[in-house]
Amino acid sequence: MIKVVGIRFRNAGKIYYFDPLDYDLDPAMHVIVETARGIEMGTVMIAPKEVEDDKVIQPLKPVIRVATDEDEKVVEKNREKEKEAFKICKEKIQKHNLEMKLVEAEYTFDNNKLLFYFTADGRIDFRELVKDLAAVFRTRIELRQIGVRDETKIMGGIGICGRELCCKSYLTDFVPVSIKMAKEQNLSLNPTKISGVCGRLMCCLKNEQETYEYLNSRLPVVGDTVQTDDGFQGEVNSVSVLRQLVKVLIDNGDEKELREYHVEQLSFRPRRRKDVKLTAEEMKELKALEDDQNEVEEKDNNGGSRGNRPNNHRNQDRPQRENRRDYKRADRRDENRSQSENRSQNDNHAQNDNRVHNDNRSQSENRSQGDNRSQSDNRRESHYQNRNRKKNNRRDFEGREKRREQSKNHDAE
Structure with a gap:
């Protein structure tokens, strides 16, 4: 067992493990730690506790100190400097005619590095831009290209539900969301209604997917024949997943009647639900809403590798598919x-x-032909x-x- 403390550096960012040493740390306290990016200030999210050794990647970096009032002033000063750096970088981008959108500027706590986050449709050659920025700020410059989801997470906003965006408020990782999830939940496949501020499918589709899978497993499929508890037999006309109600078309001989029953009032033979299928037109219209696998995503939209991450978070630092192919080629x-x-x-x-x-054969031929060369020559x-x-x-x-x-x-x- 090893003692660790969980620290977060951004709102809704990932939690990293550090060695608390002998400090008495409580949640919401600010601390100064050493990360791969340099010295930074973070917020304690998980009080010191003991975890299994295999859940921590050694060596575990220690907490340097509890943040002081002076440290808080340094952070506030950095925030002001970031605003000025953002304006200057934007002017430099226009000067070099680069097709990129600047999202955020960020100073590390010790001012040893200045990071700029941007989005672009493809790869950008920003070498000359970096030279200009380095000449202006006299520090190490790093530009990171991020995706539209990461951009929205940084910028924040209000969703169609009227609440703060999930990625800004609590989501630490982005999970793949597919159009099949929207169809499984019987949503209208209207791009404006199932896409978020980022222009991709809403993350909440994934949050509710397990619930819909469970509720759908308890319902009959449209077209199935069911037996009602009042003795009638009919065909399923429609279902309400959340209310668990089923509309049954009952044939009374002379006329057909549509009645609504709760799923527990029906008897039917459960069968494996068919996979949701999309038509070619639906796929063509909504394909742009799905995550592009080739889209450039920031390795860590919360500031890079700062320390040890708990194993319950998805490890984004592992080699991606392109890298694995490179390894195989190597x-x-x-x-x-x-x-x-x-x-x-x-x-x-x-x-x-x-x-x-050949030497032996030559020697044999020489001997057979009666070569008169002397033994010393041989x-x-x-x-x-x-x-x-x-x-x-x-x-x-x-x-x-x-x-x-x-x-x-x-x-x-």
């Missing part, structure tokens, strides 16, 4: 290089064997051949060692 290159070295070694051995065989020739063979073997060995060393350096990089 592995294949290493394997091909190894195979090439093996073939080279085999070829060298074969050449040496052929030379030895010994001298054999000596030169052995020396050349050793040189070739040494050259082959050095080549293999050099390629092996290059391979190790490549893997280390």
